[in-house]
Amino acid sequence: MPDVRPESMERITTEALANAFIDEQVKALQAQIGDKKVLLALSGGVDSSVVAALLIRAVGQQLVCVHVNHGLLRKGEPEQVIEVFRNQMHANLVYVDAVDRFLDKLAGVADPEQKRKIIGAEFIRVFEEEARKQEGIAFLAQGTIYPDILESKGVKAHHNVGGLPEDLKFDLVEPIKLLFKDEVRVVGKALGLPDHMVYRQPFPGPGLGVRCVGAITRDRLEAVRESDAILREEFARNGLQGKVWQYFTIVPDFKTVGVQDGKRTDAWPVVIRAVNTRDAMTATVENIPFELLQHLTERITHEVKGVNRVLYDLTPKPTGTIEWE
Numbered sequence: 001m002p003d004v005r006p007e008s009m010e011r012i013t014t015e016a017l018a019n020a021f022i023d024e025q026v027k028a029l030q031a032q033i034g035d036k037k038v039l040l041a042l043s044g045g046v047d048s049s050v051v052a053a054l055l056i057r058a059v060g061q062q063l064v065c066v067h068v069n070h071g072l073l074r075k076g077e078p079e080q081v082i083e084v085f086r087n088q089m090h091a092n093l094v095y096v097d098a099v100d101r102f103l104d105k106l107a108g109v110a111d112p113e114q115k116r117k118i119i120g121a122e123f124i125r126v127f128e129e130e131a132r133k134q135e136g137i138a139f140l141a142q143g144t145i146y147p148d149i150l151e152s153k154g155v156k157a158h159h160n161v162g163g164l165p166e167d168l169k170f171d172l173v174e175p176i177k178l179l180f181k182d183e184v185r186v187v188g189k190a191l192g193l194p195d196h197m198v199y200r201q202p203f204p205g206p207g208l209g210v211r212c213v214g215a216i217t218r219d220r221l222e223a224v225r226e227s228d229a230i231l232r233e234e235f236a237r238n239g240l241q242g243k244v245w246q247y248f249t250i251v252p253d254f255k256t257v258g259v260q261d262g263k264r265t266d267a268w269p270v271v272i273r274a275v276n277t278r279d280a281m282t283a284t285v286e287n288i289p290f291e292l293l294q295h296l297t298e299r300i301t302h303e304v305k306g307v308n309r310v311l312y313d314l315t316p317k318p319t320g321t322i323e324w325e
């Protein structure tokens with residue numbers, strides 16, 4: 001498949017167009033793969049999930065999905081990947097619990113770029129180890145999409161083929177590389193993927209790791225994960241899911257004094273971030289109803305261990321970036 005989208009290629013906006021794309025890709029994948037095996041790093045994000053669903057339809061058990069839990073995923077995500085792909089779609093799924101490996105490597109590392117490097121390098125190492133355990137793999141599938149080709153030479157930040165050693169350089173399978181994000185979602189829906197996977201907000205490769213500001217500790221990471229889960233639950237309940245582009249919580253690496261049950265507390269603040277953008281280059285802040293902010297504050301301060309304050313980040317991009325590090 002060429003790397004340039006032909007001018008004649010119609011934008012996939014309907015289920016009928018998605019089904020035609022799926023039929024065509026299934027045939028092409030079957031012809032390309034034959035009776036060989038394909039390996040896929042399945043994060044549970046939209047792109048890798050759509051690639052997995054396409055490959056399951058095309059080659060079934062010849063696809064080996066590897067889901068690496070690096071400990072920086074959102075609450076419930078590994079369980080959802082297992083439920084959808086192993087239990088419902090009967091995929092050949094290898095689940096790797098690498099939580100301790102990642103968190104041990106990250107212990108004491110406060111520099112954001114160093115954290116990103118460690119997460120990326122360790123991901124490749126874990127994936128490579130799993131790849132070596134599999135026999136007869138001839139292809140590596142990737143959820144590259146058209147903006148990746150336009151913006152970063154076709155390399156996904158967290159699926160870096162260039163990082164695999166020579167003897168593991170498989171031929172690439174990239175069935176959605178000419179699609180824009182909105183088209184990937186239409187195809188995902190037509191493939192029967194659940195809405196919570198198809199309409200997910202963007203989530204960075206280093207995951208919650210860049211929202212646990214500074215050196216990651218397990219207890220503060222849990223505060224990020226639990227507060228993020230409450231925020232997502234309340235946004236869904238209040239009709240903001242799918243309306244706000246990206247929303248999440250951050251827990252900085254400092255404590256402030258508070259009071260609870262007549263005693264002084266020394267605990268972290270949780271920062272809420274909710275932004276809208278077209279292309280992530282600039283962003284505006286969502287106007288969240290004050291009552292909802294109060295309710296979030298009430299829930300987070302009472303339900304999340306080690307937290308005594310909630311703040312709302314009012315900063316657009318510029319001058320702030322979307323993430324805090």
Ligand code: XMP
Nearest residue numbers: 116157202203204205206280317321322323
């Ligand atoms: P910033 O913070 O730069 O974020 O305004 C813009 C968008 O990029 C996401 N982001 C990342 N995605 N790896 C990723 O895959 C990263 O290291 C990373 N850092 C930021 C961020 O969530 C936002 O959508």
